[in-house]
Amino acid sequence: MRRIYATAEQLVAWTGRTAPCDVELLLARASQDIDAALLTALYATDEAGFPTDAAVQQALVDATCAQVEYWLAIGSDGITSAEQWDSVSIGPVSLSGHSNVPPTPVVVNGVEIAPRALRILLGAGLLPGEVLTC
Template sequence: MRHPYATPEQLAAWTGAPAPPDAGRLLARAAEDIDSALLTAVYRVDEDGAPIEPAIIAALADATCAQAEHWLATGDDGTGAGSVWDSVSIGPVSLSGRHSPPSPASGVELAPRADRVLRQAGLTPGRVIAW
């Protein structure tokens, strides 16, 4: 399993609030989304596949924190289930307002700040380069 790009301490610094107890899990899920958004990105890595350039390392940490921050602000847990229904009742069962955001080209819905960090670092949108 790949290590997340950010630590709970970095998340706390990013949000300005203490990291939640499940910050490690949340950051791991956020890193998976960042990885999915970077499938066509080109940057230098070490033998383990980890980025080696300080600017890229910082951008990936910031994007991961931004993704987790978005989930914390919206009450999501990183599974994507938090935005499925606008309203839910238990008895006598009532589900309404199905919310299906358009699927992005990367197949993952990034938080706006996470997307912005990756774009500013030149990591997205990716493109194929013929050598």
């Protein structure tokens, strides 16, 4: 069973905007990315793998919403991104970007995490994770 950490209603409350038509798909993809980022995080879970601590639950809701919010801001569907450059030249190299492009995501455990989602996970003490060996 896939874990989805946030609902459409929570995303609407987070962004203050109407949910996009593919909200369930975006929330599922964002939840998968959050799971991947937390690959080495330690926290108590129930049998289905959902966190049992209320603070961790809220952090995962908020991080999932922040991930979707970022994708909506950059025109992404969680798989591909919209064009990030106004113009590009090959030789001599010249790039021109948008003045209001959101910050670049950070790669955590091989997945791009939105800057706000990363701050939420760091603030909750879920990153960086540790691997314990016995």
